[in-house]
Amino acid sequence: MRIGESFVGDGVNAAHINTVAGPRSGPAGAAWAGALASPSAGHVPFVAVLAPSLPVKPLTLFVSKSAPVDDAHGTMIWGPAQAGVAAGVADAVAEGVIPRGDAETDVVIAAVWVNPGAEDADAVYRNNREATRTALRNGVTGGPDIEAVLAARHRPANPFYTAPESADPTSEENR
Template identity: 40%
Template sequence: MYINGEALIGDGNEVAHIDLLIGDKEGPIGQAFANALANPVEKHTPLFAVVAPNMVCKPITMLLPKVSIQNLDDTTKIFGPAQRAVAMAVSDCVEDGTIMKEMVEDICILCGVFIHPEAEDPDKIYEYNYEATKLAIKRAFADEPSIEEILAKKDSLKHPFFYR
């Protein structure tokens, strides 16, 4: 069994979109976690969320870039502000009780991270990815949105990249 969360925060090229799965290390999410690390896809290198080098966050979290890493500039965005943002959001969710401390050694998080190739501001990349990750985790543990909310709002909401 696993839970999932999603959040979009920010605007412009620095917009952050997070999709995540949280589950037991011994279950399908744990297997997917190990497979992602053992079988990286070219230009979509998975990486651990770290507060700083030699300091992974817990629960262990893996960033999965949703956009191809094309060059050193792209690499610096994901292996810098985005990586720290996700790690800090996970750590803060443990600190505030959203994720119980008792479960940090038993679960893992797969975190899809969108970084626009034309994003330029590392502070905004950090801020938006931090907020999006924290919101996605909170939504995952709260089972949000509910099916009632989805059905109530589905015909009135607009998608930011599809205008029909």
């Protein structure tokens, strides 16, 4: 089983993707089937398609991390975000991140964040495509490197919060 993550873009049109990939016959396949069979209010997993009746391979389950708040938000989820995820999975196969032979036997779960304020469908598409491709690559390569993780531990940052430098318990001022 390969687990990956990627955040691409900024502002309301950014994409945050978490992926789980692996053989249908293993834990990833069991999780895929279980998630498909267990929708919850506002979070209905569905198979990502490149076009109607043309699912991407490996079969990819799109799981929204955000319940649609209105029709426009739902359209961003089911339209450009889904198209970006499907294209990103196909890119991973085309680039050899996922071997072509595994495309018939593996599955992918993509947990996808689409901001309710997203406003640019093309940016949502591009960001989700790149984030999916990158998350799948990270899952295969084991990224990020542990040294990058350890270096960032003293000042974690994300689009919603950056820890102050004084939050590092190993810094001189906090000893």
